[in-house]
Amino acid sequence: MTVSVHDLCVARGGVPILVDVTFDLAAGSALILQGPNGSGKTTLLRTLAGLQPPLAGHIEGCEDRIAYAAHSDGLKSMLSVQENLRFWAAVFGRSDIAPALDAFNLHDLTDRLAGTLSAGQKRRLGLARLLVTGRPIWMLDEPTVSLDKNAVQMFAAAVEAHMASGGSALIATHIDLGLRDAQVLDVGQFKASSDALAGASDEAFL
Numbered sequence: 001m002t003v004s005v006h007d008l009c010v011a012r013g014g015v016p017i018l019v020d021v022t023f024d025l026a027a028g029s030a031l032i033l034q035g036p037n038g039s040g041k042t043t044l045l046r047t048l049a050g051l052q053p054p055l056a057g058h059i060e061g062c063e064d065r066i067a068y069a070a071h072s073d074g075l076k077s078m079l080s081v082q083e084n085l086r087f088w089a090a091v092f093g094r095s096d097i098a099p100a101l102d103a104f105n106l107h108d109l110t111d112r113l114a115g116t117l118s119a120g121q122k123r124r125l126g127l128a129r130l131l132v133t134g135r136p137i138w139m140l141d142e143p144t145v146s147l148d149k150n151a152v153q154m155f156a157a158a159v160e161a162h163m164a165s166g167g168s169a170l171i172a173t174h175i176d177l178g179l180r181d182a183q184v185l186d187v188g189q190f191k192a193s194s195d196a197l198a199g200a201s202d203e204a205f206l
């Protein structure tokens, strides 16, 4: 099923950041979100993932189908690697964590507390959570932060395997992941004309 976004307007603090955002993300495809710092990639992903409402426009094909990975790894530090994955699998009504351990080479770390992992190991575990969700649409915000070259390749292979099985991915990243057949969406083309963000915030706690 294709994700279709039409004339979407996304905002922070009530101020439009991107307007008239329109694109399709077909099953089995990947779209790389590009744009300079502060251009609105995170705001767009948060809106598509349902974490904040759009100001206008239409989003189709996302309901209960998205696995969202933000800047934070979202790990439970006092649970082990395998306990973290089992927890997330259970949240999505699933139990098989072996493919996730395989994809991110986590077998040697299964009994380690997540809080004791290195930054790159935490990121690998955070990304491994995507596989246990069973969700077909991955929305990822700077997924390769802290990853070494080898781990970036692991991640790219996981995305390509996901695409090959009919999944899709929308990825905000500043690096070239080397994904075959990925398209690029430059958010700069949707930049709102207003630049009135100073002081505005929609967060209760920063």
Ligand SMILES: Nc1ncnc2c1ncn2[C@@H]1O[C@H](COP(=O)(O)OP(=O)(O)OP(=O)(O)O)[C@@H](O)[C@H]1O
Pocket (backbone or CB within 6 Å): 012, 013, 017, 035, 036, 037, 038, 039, 040, 041, 042, 043, 044, 197, 200, 201, 202, 203
């Ligand atoms: N909580 C917030 N409240 C108000 N404005 C915010 C908030 N978070 C981000 N912004 C502003 O919204 C705009 C878009 O930010 P966003 O995080 O979406 O950009 P980005 O393209 O993801 O940037 P980066 O590449 O640095 O991660 C920026 O001007 C930013 O300063």
